[in-house]
Amino acid sequence: MRISRIQGDGGEPHSHLFLFADVTEVQRLSGRLDQSERHEAVGLLATGIAHDLNNALAPILMAAPVLRDGPSESARATLIETLEKSATRGAALVRQILDFANAPAATVRDIDLRHLLRDLAAILESHAPEGVIVEALFPRELPTVSADPVRLHEALMCIGTNALEALHAGGTLRLNAAERMVDASEVASIPDAQPGKFVRIEIADAGEGIDPAKRDSVWEPFFTTRERSRHFGLGLPKARDIVKEHGGFIVMTSTRGVGTSAKIFLPARNSGDAGAAPLFVPEPAPVAESAAGGRQILVVDDDPAVRDLTTAILTRYGYTVVSMDDSTEAVKLFSERTGQIALVVTDVNIPNLDGGQLIAVLQRLKPGIKVLAMSGVDPTRAVKDSEPPAASEFLMKPFKIEALIGAVRRLLPDEPKAGG
Numbered sequence: 001m002r003i004s005r006i007q008g009d010g011g012e013p014h015s016h017l018f019l020f021a022d023v024t025e026v027q028r029l030s031g032r033l034d035q036s037e038r039h040e041a042v043g044l045l046a047t048g049i050a051h052d053l054n055n056a057l058a059p060i061l062m063a064a065p066v067l068r069d070g071p072s073e074s075a076r077a078t079l080i081e082t083l084e085k086s087a088t089r090g091a092a093l094v095r096q097i098l099d100f101a102n103a104p105a106a107t108v109r110d111i112d113l114r115h116l117l118r119d120l121a122a123i124l125e126s127h128a129p130e131g132v133i134v135e136a137l138f139p140r141e142l143p144t145v146s147a148d149p150v151r152l153h154e155a156l157m158c159i160g161t162n163a164l165e166a167l168h169a170g171g172t173l174r175l176n177a178a179e180r181m182v183d184a185s186e187v188a189s190i191p192d193a194q195p196g197k198f199v200r201i202e203i204a205d206a207g208e209g210i211d212p213a214k215r216d217s218v219w220e221p222f223f224t225t226r227e228r229s230r231h232f233g234l235g236l237p238k239a240r241d242i243v244k245e246h247g248g249f250i251v252m253t254s255t256r257g258v259g260t261s262a263k264i265f266l267p268a269r270n271s272g273d274a275g276a277a278p279l280f281v282p283e284p285a286p287v288a289e290s291a292a293g294g295r296q297i298l299v300v301d302d303d304p305a306v307r308d309l310t311t312a313i314l315t316r317y318g319y320t321v322v323s324m325d326d327s328t329e330a331v332k333l334f335s336e337r338t339g340q341i342a343l344v345v346t347d348v349n350i351p352n353l354d355g356g357q358l359i360a361v362l363q364r365l366k367p368g369i370k371v372l373a374m375s376g377v378d379p380t381r382a383v384k385d386s387e388p389p390a391a392s393e394f395l396m397k398p399f400k401i402e403a404l405i406g407a408v409r410r411l412l413p414d415e416p417k418a419g420g
Contacts, residue, residue, distance in 0.1 A: 052126065056090035059083070091398045094376075110144045110269055113177060113199055116153055121175050124160045131170030138177050143268035145199055147246050152266075155242035159203050159250075159262050162236060166207030166260060174204045179268060192249040197268040204261035210254040295342035297408070299323040300330045300358065301374070302350050306397070310345065313401055314408065327353035331361050338366050343411055348375035359390045370411045374399075 004017045063079045071079065121136035128134050163173050180200040187193035240250050247267045254260040297314055301307040302325050311323045322337075324330040327350050334341055344362060348355030359371050373391035376398075393407045 052093050052122065053090060056086050056093060059086040087398065088400075108146055108148050110146055111149055112144055113142055113201070113266075114138050116149055116156070117175065117177055117201065120153065120156050120160060123157070124164060124173065124175070127161070128164060128173070129168065129170070132164065132167045133172045134175065135172055136175045139179075142177060143179055143197065143199055145246070145266045146269055147266065151242050152246065155239040156201070156203070156264070158236060158239040159264070163203050163205040163207075163260065163262070166205045169207075171206040171259075173206075174202065177201045180265065182265065190249060190251055192244055193265070194247070194249075194267075198248070198265040199268050201264040201266070202261060203264070204259060206259040209256040209258055209260055211256070295412075296320045296322055296337065296340045297343045297345060298330065298334060298337075298341045300327060300344065300346040300350060301325065302347065306347070306374075310404065313404060314345075317405055317408075319408070326351065327358045330358065331365075334362055335365055341366075341369075343370045343372065343408065345372045345374065345408075348373050356390060363390070372407050372411060 001021075002019045004019075005013045006015045006017055008014045059082050063083050067076065067079055117136070117138055121134060125134040160173075160175070167173060178200055180198050182193065182195050182198055184195045187195050243250055243264055243266070248265045251263045251265070252260065253263075297319050299307060299310050299314070299321055300323070301310065304325065307323050307325060311321045314321045322333065322341075324333060327346075330344075330346070331353070334344070344359075346355055346358060350358070353361065355373055355375070359373070362369050362371070370392045371390065372393050372395065374395045374397055376396075392411055395403060395407060
């Protein structure tokens with residue numbers, strides 16, 4: 001319902017006009033089109049993931065046969081370094097996917113925007129048409145922002161893909177960020193703006209610009225300057241709503257023949273990167289190679305490659321290891337060696353008893369047994385987030401040797417170390 005006051009010739013109000021509209025069908029259509037926009041965004045993200053993952057796997061596939069042929073010492077060292085970097089790159093990509101797939105709604109936390117912006121720049125670059133250059137420039141330090149990284153990534157992707165499509169004839173897309181103070185005199189002319197300290201993200205294209213008559217309409221639902229068969233005009237309004245949810249605002253400027261700039265302002269929290277929660281957990285610092293003798297470690301994993309390598313690494317560092325590929329067999333062995341096994345290293349997703357069930361059985365057999373759980377996906381509540389936690393520590397696969405040995409040493413600090 002909309003109500004308008006009608007004035008007479010002398011300026012005095014003499015009546016009101018009531019307009020009623022049934023918006024049921026519009027809302028239903030809006031939901032369907034919003035879902036279509038989401039499918040489009042998922043398809044774009046999936047293409048970028050496939051591109052990046054193939055780039056990570058290609059060096060591994062190419063280096064393996066070269067290593068098999070017995071290259072020189074220097075060439076082998078270079079290839080091994082390439083393999084490690086490629087595997088690390090692929091692992092980071094998988095963790096990113098899991099972060100987005102498993103994050104619940106409104107998972108707000110302090111984040112360092114540089115991680116998110118570098119990821120955004122990489123995706124935009126992988127989708128840039130021929131002749132389009134993506135330039136990304138970020139300072140070494142940025143204040144943190146309190147945000148849901150999934151929602152914020154969605155908003156920036158909407159704005160970024162709009163900027164890319166404005167460059168159908170080639171050109172440059174610029175992505176940068178900086179700390180910015182907004183004073184009271186500026187907010188008067190900016191809708192939804194508040195004075196204060198912000199992180200300002202700019203996504204700018206050198207395209208044709210937006211017609212001045214249409215400039216204010218870009219934030220209206222269903223308005224689009226692009227091909228109607230492919231786009232429904234919900235991307236930018238949705239992006240603005242997400243930014244508003246985070247206490248921020250967007251300023252868009254456009255000049256015909258010069259291009260369009262979208263400046264996204266998000267309230268800043270800490271200076272520099274103090275207190276920032278990165279999108280991915282960094283690897284611990286390398287530990288010096290040493291040997292450690294003592295009680296036994298039981299390794300349980302149904303993947304033979306992971307099980308054998310984990311056993312070999314722990315053995316190399318001086319630990320006595322027994323390994324099993326089946327949880328029920330592991331319980332049987334554990335019951336026979338309860339007094340000897342000091343630590344259990346187990347995968348979460350294993351046949352028969354899963355990781356949480358296995359740990360529960362082992363803890364009944366030996367209360368207080370230390371458990372290092374591993375998984376290639378997000379851990380279940382049964383092993384990580386229960387009260388008290390069923391597992392003493394958790395490792396996300398794939399992990400480096402330093403991460404494994406560091407976790408084992410934290411769980412078995414009293415183990416005698418031979419050879420320093």
